[in-house]
Amino acid sequence: MRVGVESLSDRHAKAMESFLEFTASRIAPYAGDWDNARRLPRDVISALGEAGHLGALVPAEYGGSGMDLIEFGLLNEAIGTGCSSVRSVVTVHSMVCRAVQRWGSREQRERWLPRLASGEWVGAFALSEPGAGNDAARIGTTARRDGEHYVLDGTKKWITYAQAADVFLVFGHDEGRFAAFLVERDTPGLTVVPIDDVLGTRASMLAELRFTGCRVPRTALLGRVGFGLSAVATDALEIGRYSVAWGSVGLAQACLEASVRYAGERRQFGAPLIKHQLIQRLITDMATSVSAARLLCVQAGELKSADHPDAVTAVWMAKYFASTAASRAASDAVQIQGANGCDPAGSAQRLFRDAKIAEIIEGSTQIQQTTIASLVSQAGAGED
């Protein structure tokens, strides 16, 4: 029922098979329980680490599995079919890995990458604040230089997996010059306040981070002061957006599979639901948009692997299309299952709640709708 992409290599097809097996045995059967418990057990994190999935974007020299971007995308799709909370942790952790690999000094890479790759440590990405979401340049957290240290003050909110993460990539500014810091969990002056019961990705263990006179050594600074947002955050957010796009394909694929199964079994008015044309239409739209979203993700991955400047636009398009398609698919999956779709013991209501989150994070739908227009009008301007 999964319409694959023929142009992908055998190696990618094999990788996907193993990612789907991993999801079927280690993730999907427990996703409902984790959602109810509002937490992920550490052993699923260890299993991800042992399988090499937490070191997806870390090169082999630092103990990672050095996946290419298509393979990384497929991993997100596979995990996204099983549990969006787990996929969210993979997203933010991979963003931190990417940032350390891309901008870290040799010492920083040696300190953090092997631990992040093995899953001994999990990374979280701390940009949003009570007063700054899409408008990230409004962050109020300050990072004041004090000799060989920086002193962080401020509050981060909605930080995925912050309840359990070991290291945080934190963004602040010194008189308007943005900077990024790697802050270890046990740093004095950092308080972690759990946020439970969010609408979706309920097991992703969000928290608020409060920094009060939190002193970090200069070696915690990642990249240069002045480039925290324009280089470090923007680059990491692109990986996050790419990961969420593929994860949304997985979520929509799960909706499709659940809908086809249910519509084949459930009988009303003397026939299985799938025989009713209005249900056929819902399933047709769902199947077509899952495939379209997957192709946009492949396009984004290929352009990004080639470091093509159009990759920036392609990743935004993939995320915009895939997240909105996943939201529609999840809403239709609930519709097709009627009351059973609202059953707390079933998966449809969880998929529905999780899909909404993908439209909010890594650039909300409205921000996609304005940014893509500005990206394509820039690209066109030089060509005529």
Next chain:
Amino acid sequence: MTDVKAKITEFLAGHFKNHDLADDEDIFASGYVNSLFVMQLVLMIEREFAITVEDEDLDFANFRSVNALVDFVSRKRAVPVAS
């Protein structure tokens, strides 16, 4: 170097519609650019000129104008014969 300059100018022209950017004009002072632009610029430079923008290159002085970008690319491409 004219080739490098031509490529940089062509890329920037796509972003600075209706504005002829002078070679020494401050790109960031113009108010036209955002963080996505910086990333596209870094990607373009890395791809076109086969260099890697590293941590220590993150200095606005390297990206500030057409001339600064041309200088930066030529410095990055100058590989020492013996170390």
